[in-house]
Amino acid sequence: MGAFTIGEVARRAAISIDTVRYYERRHLLPAPARRASGYRQYGDEDVQRLRFIRRAKALGFALEDIRSLLDLSIDHERGVHGLRARTEAKLADIDARIAQLQKMRRGLRQLVADCPGSGALDHCPILAALGGKEPA
Amino acid sequence: MGAFTIGEVARRAAISIDTVRYYERRHLLPAPARRASGYRQYGDEDVQRLRFIRRAKALGFALEDIRSLLDLSIDHERGVHGLRARTEAKLADIDARIAQLQKMRRGLRQLVADCPGSGALDHCPILAALGGKEPA
DNA sequence: CTTGACTCTGGACCACGCTCCAGGGTTTAG
DNA sequence: CTAAACCCTGGAGCGTGGTCCAGAGTCAAG
Numbered sequence: 001m002g003a004f005t006i007g008e009v010a011r012r013a014a015i016s017i018d019t020v021r022y023y024e025r026r027h028l029l030p031a032p033a034r035r036a037s038g039y040r041q042y043g044d045e046d047v048q049r050l051r052f053i054r055r056a057k058a059l060g061f062a063l064e065d066i067r068s069l070l071d072l073s074i075d076h077e078r079g080v081h082g083l084r085a086r087t088e089a090k091l092a093d094i095d096a097r098i099a100q101l102q103k104m105r106r107g108l109r110q111l112v113a114d115c116p117g118s119g120a121l122d123h124c125p126i127l128a129a130l131g132g133k134e135p136a
Numbered sequence: 137m138g139a140f141t142i143g144e145v146a147r148r149a150a151i152s153i154d155t156v157r158y159y160e161r162r163h164l165l166p167a168p169a170r171r172a173s174g175y176r177q178y179g180d181e182d183v184q185r186l187r188f189i190r191r192a193k194a195l196g197f198a199l200e201d202i203r204s205l206l207d208l209s210i211d212h213e214r215g216v217h218g219l220r221a222r223t224e225a226k227l228a229d230i231d232a233r234i235a236q237l238q239k240m241r242r243g244l245r246q247l248v249a250d251c252p253g254s255g256a257l258d259h260c261p262i263l264a265a266l267g268g269k270e271p272a
Numbered sequence: 273c274t275t276g277a278c279t280c281t282g283g284a285c286c287a288c289g290c291t292c293c294a295g296g297g298t299t300t301a302g
Numbered sequence: 303c304t305a306a307a308c309c310c311t312g313g314a315g316c317g318t319g320g321t322c323c324a325g326a327g328t329c330a331a332g
Contacts (some may be wrong), residue, residue: 065149094241101233105227105230
């Protein structure tokens with residue numbers, strides 16, 4: 001369906017025009033067809049791809065990671081060479097991220113639970129935990 | 137009771153000398169006393185402060201956040217409220233990230249399940265999981 | 273006194289992920 | 303036809319969080 005201008009595709013993907021061109025330069029988005037005038041022409045698949053990028057970015061993936069995720073799906077279309085290994089590597093990466101965040105979360109959760117919400121800062125467990133002693 | 141040089145304080149806090157000076161420029165660390173020669177002189181409280189910064193950073197706080205946390209510690213009456221609120225906000229942010237990562241993880245799991253290393257699929261589950269439709 | 277390790281300043285530079293700008297050309301509504 | 307709104311390119315600039323460098327001075331050991 002779509003034969004969108006860059007402005008339309010940007011609006012549909014809820015990102016800026018500059019960002020669309022930036023992603024093209026960074027090869028996260030394939031170079032689109034051009035009109036005779038030089039205007040870029042996009043389709044629905046580009047909107048999908050840009051939304052994918054936006055969501056993955058919101059999950060904390062670097063653009064480079066996202067590019068490899070996208071490459072992964074291209075491999076998928078082409079017939080799956082080494083796809084499983086790469087997918088599992090990505091999965092391990094995600095698990096590590098989750099574990100890291102959960103560790104962080106437990107630390108902060110405990111601090112909030114212990115925090116009286118009032119009183120002298122000298123007794124604040126958050127500061128105590130952050131400023132605590134270390135071995136060596 | 138130290139009277140540490142920048143090298144010593146950096147080593148004790150497990151960060152680089154350049155980073156110590158960088159934190160000073162960014163006002164995360166007060167400008168230290170100087171020897172007649174101009175050498176910076178640090179004390180134990182600086183080591184503590186640098187360790188605080190390192191820990192807070194590991195918990196996901198931006199340097200700017202950390203600077204306000206440190207500033208808050210000056211305001212003993214109000215400090216705890218602000219600190220607790222900031223910590224809780226950070227916690228909510230972390231929870232959201234975990235939830236989204238788990239969603240993505242499920243998508244990738246599905247991809248692995250659907251694609252055991254050979255054969256072809258006509259649809260990418262990652263795109264399905266993350267590139268899904270949006271309102272408008 | 274010499275040597276080597278350390279420190280000083282200021283500024284350049286890096287990666288990341290945009291964001292904006294100038295100075296053009298194009299498209300479209302009235 | 304005109305004017306507004308859009309698009310093009312290339313490159314500069316920005317915020318974050320550092321890292322590295324030159325060219326100079328300082329300190330401690332032998």
